[in-house]
Amino acid sequence: MEHRTSIIVTLAFLCACEPSVQLTNSQVNLIKEMGFPGAPPLDPTNRYADDAGAAGLGHALFFDPNLSRNGEISCATCHLPERGFTDGLALNLGLSQGVRNTLSLLDCAHQQWFNWDGQFDSLWSQAHGPMLHPREMGSSYEHIIDRVRGEPILCNQYEKVFGLLPQPPLTESQSETIVANLGKAIAAYERKLVTGRSPFDRWVERWKQVGAPSDLAGVTLGGFSAAAQQGLATFTSRGECWKCHVGPLLSDGEFHALGAAPRNDLIADSARFGAIAKLQSNRYRSSGAHSDAAQGEQAKIVEALVARSDQWGAFRTPTLRNIGKTSPYFHQGQFATLPEVLHFYSTLEGAVTMDHHRESVLRKTDLSPDEIAGLLAFLKTLDGDDPPIQWTINPWN
Amino acid sequence: MKIFLATIALLLAQGSQPSAPAPAAAWRAVTSNDGSWIVRWRLIVEGKPAEVPLVRKRFTIELQVESKLDPTMRARALTVDAQMPEHLHGMNVAPTVALDDGGQGGAALGTAQGMLFHMSGRWEVDIDIDDGTTVERAQWNIALP
Amino acid sequence: MVVTLLCAFVSTAVAQVVPVAVPSSSELAGAYLWQCTELQTPVGCAITRDGLVAVADAAGEVVGLSAVDGAVRWRTSRAGDETLVNPAGIAVLPDGSLLVSDARRGRVDQFSQQGNWIARFAEQVALTRPTSIAVGRRSDGAHCVAIVDDASHEIVIIGQDGIELCRITRHHLQMNDGSNARPSHVAFVAAGALAVSASEQHQLFVLDIANCDSPTNAAPVVQSSWGGRGPFPGLFNQPMGIASDGAWLWIADQFNHRIARQSHTLAVRGEGKLAYGQHAVFPRAGEGAVHYPVAIAVGRDIALGAKRGALAVACEPFERRVQAFVPSASEEPADLRLILPKLAGVQSHFGAAATIAGQEGNQRLFMHDPESATVVAFDLSRGQPIHVSTISGAGTKPHESGRIDALVALSGAQDGPQRLLVADGANRRLALWELTDPPAEVIFEPFMAKLVKTRSYARLDLPADAIIVSLALSGDNMVLALCADGPHIVTLDPSLRTATLLPITAPDTTARAVAIACASDGTIGVLFDTPAMICQYRFESDRWKPVGTVPLAAVAHARNLCAGVAGEWWVDDDANDCIVVVRADGSTATIGSRGVADGAFWLPTACARDARGAMYVVDSGNHRGQRFSSTGEWQLTFSLGRTYTRARGANEVMGVRKAPSALPTQGTKQ
Known part of the structure; x- marks a missing residue:
């Protein structure tokens, strides 16, 4: 299927000298899920969450x-x-x-x-x-x-x-x-x-309004350029970004070992592997005495978590929303800019192998300069409007 | 040429569409990998039978396990697990599996509570059925959107 | 010294090479001091304060080396009136004398530092298969000896007077999932504190043995326990020998190809553990690069010529050598990033099993990778082996493997889907896999196989804790599983539902059954390793009747057995690095010799015959396989990524950093 997808995208690009992008059905479905997330979910473990x-x-x-x-x-x-x-x-x-x-x-x-x-x-x-x-x-x-x-x-x-x-x-x-x-x-x-909504969110809403067509020609909106459309297509296909950056937050919320080497002066970090034991012994965990939903869904998940050695070095997939405001990137800030991040994903240069026998989920994508340019254009459309001003000021001033 | 390529692309895109889903909540059946057992199963999501689980939401698998070879043969134990073969990992949680051996006749009934698919993608559900001599696997795939 | 890996390889076995600068051993494990290659199978080592490095060579010797330069001072193969058969562990008593365990003879002997036998140690203590030994102090200060019995999976604590104090069982070594670990090696880390490695579970334990003072009172308390399978710090891939220098615990992490130096006082999983060592990516790479280390000894204040200092010694039976290091004095290496695995070097690691499924034009060859506990499948339909799938993976779930000991294809002469049976010695079970039909085009298909079923060894009525070491398929398509203990043969139907366990007569009390094969006339051959011989059996009514013995005088250490197309037996001799072919008329021929050129071998460990009679030989020490005609002519060499049929000379072979002429010569034990 992946090969077929590649062919589709390649063919689509071949016939798209104009800034038009042809999506597969799976891409359409992915993008439909990537729109504005709306209000955060309730937190039953904190009865004061919305107080x-x-x-x-x-x-x-x-x-x-x-x-x-x-x-x-x-x-x-x-x-x-x-x-x-x-x-x-x-x-x-x-x-x-x-x-x-x-x-x-x-x-x-x-x-x-x-x-x-x-x-x-x-x-x-x-x-x-x-x-x-x-x-x-x-x-x-x-x-x-x-x-x-x-x-x-x-x-x-x-x-x-x-x-x-x-x-x-x-x-x-x-x-x-x-x-x-x-x-x-x-x-x-x-x-x-x-x-608030990002340029991408506004574009997705418009795109859905016109029936979420697989041919993006004509679905234009200020702030979401043709290059961003191309980037979105790469994001959801050959770039393989979508494998972890999915859904409204553009994150699967889970943990993956990408192999980014730790900075020179730092010890390697066991990440999720070591964190589960800490979580399950934390007195403030969802299933603990101070939780307001100690028998709730999250509490049950926490208690059932198992630590596996293949979680060593696995870090949480961060959201891509507001990514333009949150440099540098990766768990130790290994990459100062988004082009550096994309270069890593494209080449896996300097990556630590998970095991010299085992395939990593991540593989080199060898993105072209045009594809990287498109991805950058797309990523720049993910910054949403700032939170309400009253919550960003220092109340002690 | 451009139109031709675009046509091919669209045809391929059509071909990649998933098949139509079966009616929600239907019991499905699968034969174990050595043909010894028939396993009927359905998913319970948020308390109701459902076609697919929700990502990052716990769900239950209800099971009926029946011998295809000998009606008197019973499953003595079940292990239920799931993995993402393409991602080289399984679930992050350990489900709680219960088995009622069915008493007089009929299939053994089992449940696996606390299943949790933490990622979208293709999951392979593995049911390992222990008859006291061998442990035979039944398996099926679930595509989580 | 900074070792730079060259990327210009002409080898078969190097699939991907990333040319990166590898830190020198002095930056990681300590400075390389010397290596000794005048050994066959070094599996245990110890250092005396007087400057002796004593090595237990499983090929039947104890060897004393100079701590200064590794020169052989003495070697002995005698223990009193008896011959050493399988030295497995060695330790130094407070008076400087040596204790040596002999796993095959089930006893421990005491030797002087000059290699002279003194006496049998603790003769009254029942030991079946003693392996690792450690000498230390109890919490009251009295010396004691800890010995791992690999048959019963117990640690026997013996007082200095040779009287058994107690036995620590695997039930005292509990894993997080409630299962029990099997001890493989021991070391005292402090008075009353015993470290235990459990290689199959990839776990380390530190036990407080203060309450282990009598046979009725064995109540060790687990002080800390950590591990898990993986390449990262705090994880292991089969931790084997362990040693303590009083401050740190040193671990021979076999399949991670490194010596780990860790604190033994931390109980938090995965945190605070530092790993040291450098993976020898290529065969024969040395001078600090380690390859499959299985034992480690460390000592402070060791006589090193005119001065005294610290010394660490590692045993690498895969390279037939020991290496010595001056341990790093620094608390932490300069760059901890370097401890992470970054090398993508040799991808082909092949263990001691091979089998071929299918019929001509539709055949697949299966070998296994011990490091990742996977089975690798090669398509043979295009004339050259092409890697088309990797099956299973490390773990304890039904579709995962712990340690693959044997493979057999169940569908060699049948239509229908190909099936593969795997003997997993760590998880103690047989696992039956079914493969999809080969696609029209040869492509890599990661999901070629699905697990059909498993059957645990416990449900085969094997002797307690016994394992299956070899599998074969009889002419009537029954599975024959060889259990070395007894020995026994288990006969199973292809669905594993019925099983019959029958003993076979062994030729010698020290001989160990290592392989089983079935000839085309229905004769079963069981290979015994030392003294090497093939005992042949036929099934008669309710027993395996011996029908003849084939002595193998030319074989130093028999490793595996395969039946040839003309009724001949092919025997892997992993001591002399050759294949010995015994024809039906009793004549013999030898294929290959030690080396790295095409047609030569380093640790040949298995053979499998295809439908045309060609023989595929696992050349494990060279990280490759080779195909020979039924008459023994070399045809091709292959690995996961490469195959070639043009013979290459000794000077253009892969990965050998020394000229072949500098390689160790023929095996020392004939």
């Missing part, structure tokens, strides 16, 4: 550097609103340099797994990670709770949503519950960071 008060508290917490050990690092230090909620660095830099690239928070509420390795299974569970990590904010339960208790704005907001803060000395269970609630508040805020 306005919780989002307000989360907003304040997100921008509060006093939660960190040295009083200088906030979530927003690495997740800068003006950079698509990333930091533009290859490796994150909190109290000290980290070992992975900072992921964007735009549209993060659509995800099932969090961090590059999926060691968190909810947005609120993930929110604790950077606060407590010694290389990021380096904080502690005690420090975080003291900050909330000591800052009237935070304390009032907390108590409006979650009830009165218990008085010290706190039991371990009380401390855990407070910190869990703070994570849920930050998650409620991060759920607001959804982007």
Whole structure:
């Protein structure tokens, strides 16, 4: 079938001297699924996920550097609103340099797994990670709770949503519950960071309106050029991007070992292989005591996960939405620009083999310069409108 | 020439269309790979019989396993798994499999709960039927859009 | 030294080569010091503080080498009045004397550092197949000895006085899925802490054996356990020998072709483990590049001539050598990225099994790759073997394989779909596969085979823990499975439903049955390795009746057996690197000799005959197969990606970094 698809695309290109693209049925079906994702799914593990008060508290917490050990690092230090909620660095830099690239928070509420390795299974569970990590904010339960208790704005907001803060000395269970609630508040805020329609989304909607024709001639729209159409065709065929970048988020949300070598100064990263044990022992996991749906769908999946050695080095497929705002790319920021990324996929230059006997899912595609140009044009159409302005400003200013 | 090529392309595109789906919720049947068993199966997705599972959503496979060789022969144990041959991996989760040996006559009834296809693409479902001597495989494919 | 791999190969076996600079051994495992190639099958090693490297050579010798330069100081094949048959493990006692296990004789002997036999050790302790030995201290400070019994899969703990203290069983080595691991090698990492490798499960354990002090009290506690099959740090592909230098655990990671140096105190899976070593991509590559290491010894404060220092020694039976390194003093290598597998070198790795399915014009040859636990299929219909599929893969699920020991095609003379039976010694089962009919065009078809069924060894009534080492198809299309323990032959119908287990008489108490084949007249030949001979049987009413013995005086170590088209037997001699053909009239002929040229061999391990009588020989040590006419003329050489029929001379063969004249000479043991 793949050969046939290749022939179809090749033939289609041969007869397309004009900026017209002929799609196969499978391409049409893929593209139909790639449109605007709409509102994020509900998060049953967090009953405050869509609570306005919780989002307000989360907003304040997100921008509060006093939660960190040295009083200088906030979530927003690495997740800068003006950079698509990333930091533009290859490796994150909190109290000290980290070992992975900072992921964007735009549209993060659509995800099932969090961090590059999926060691968190909810947005609120993930929110604790950077606060407590010694290389990021380096904080502690005690420090975080003291900050909330000591800052009237935070304390009032907390108590409006979650009830009165218990008085010290706190039991371990009380401390855990407070910190869990703070994570849920930050998650409620991060759920607001959804982007609007991208040029591609608008084009898809128009294309669907006219019946989703396989011949794209005539389906034009400003912001989605003929080159972008060609790129879309390559994306969904010979480029094989669609194998992982599918659906409304242009991500399958799963974990794949692509073989991108770690940066020179870093140890190899076991990624998903090591993350499953961490996830299943995380007190804030979906099936844990602080979850609001400990018997829910996500909880059952988490408990049934199995670690396999072929998951070693497998990282989560990031969304391609807003990709123009979120450079550099890959889990250690190995590639500074999109052309570098496409060159890697095309050539697999420098790739680590999964095993010298085993075929990798990824294979060289040997893309032509025209195909790469088309893909770049397409990728540039995936940046959506920014989230509502009130959620991108620092409330402490 | 251009029209000719375009015509061929369209014909090939037509040829690549999937066949029409069977009615939803129908029980299907497959014979095991050495011909010893007939396995009837259907999928339960979000509590209802369905044609295909949803990506990243748990589902259940209901099974009826019956000997084609000897009506008195029973499946003693079942293993249910699924893999993506093109991707060289299987599921990320371990399903819970239960088997009722059927008592007096009839097929053994089994369920595999907690199946989860985490990716789109071709999945191969493998049912390994243990009769106490050998373990024989029945298999079928599911294309997950 | 920076080794640069050349990309200009004229070889058959090199399918893809990426010309990358490989870090020198000094950057990874320590500096290369020396190698000794005057060995046949080195499988165990130990280092004494006095500067002796002692090697257990499974071909029947214990060899003492100088730690300074690897020169042979002494070698012995005697243990008192007896001959060593299968030395498998070696360790140093506190007084500097050596303990040597002999797996075939079921005993352990003590030798001086000069190679003189002293006494039998722990004679009262029942050992069936002792292999790995470690000497260490119990938590109370007293010395003790740990010995792996490969027959019972137990670790026997013996006091310094030779009295058995207790047995640690596989039930103490529990995997995450609830199954039990089988111990393969042991090493003490601290007083009362015993490291255990489980090669079939690709797992390491560190056991607290403080509570293992009497036969009725064997309660080891697992301190840490990690592993899984794979090439990345913290994963293994058949971890074999292990050793401790007091700070680090060193692991001979056989199919990853490296020595891993890891902390043994970390319990988190896949984290914090560092791997060292350099894969020898090509046969005979050395000077730091390792190829299939199976044993490792490390020591500090070793006498190295006028000075003292650290030393590490690795055994590589595939290369018939040991190599010594000065371990790296640095805590971490300069560039950890380099530990990841980046080489796409030789893709052809062939184990000791081959079989051909189908009829003339429709035949497929199957061999197996031990590193990936896959079966590789070649189409033979175009005159040259063409790799058309890879079947199965590493794992424990029914369609996966652990360690492939034997193959047989079940449809050689029948119509209908071709079927292939695989004996999986790690998962302890037979797996029956069915193949689709060959397409009109020869193409690579990854989904050519589907699993039909499996039958576990436990349901064949084999002796406890026994495995099947060879498979054959009888003239009436029954499967004959050879079990080395006993030995026994299991007869199964092609659907594996019925099975009959019958013993066969063995010619010698130390002889091990290694292969079975069926001649066209219905005679069954069972090959015994040492002393090498073929015992022939015919089935009569309810037993296998011996009908004759074919002595194989010219064969040093028999590895495999195949029946020729004219009633002759083809025997793989993997010690002398040749095929010995025994004709029906008793005359013999020898095909090939040690080398890398066409028609020569390095570790020939299996043969398979096609419908015309041509013989395909697995030349495992050269990463290739070769085809010979029924009369022994070389016809072609092939591997996964290449085939050629033009004979090539010794100077233009692939992958050998030394001139063939510099290769070790003919096998040492005749």
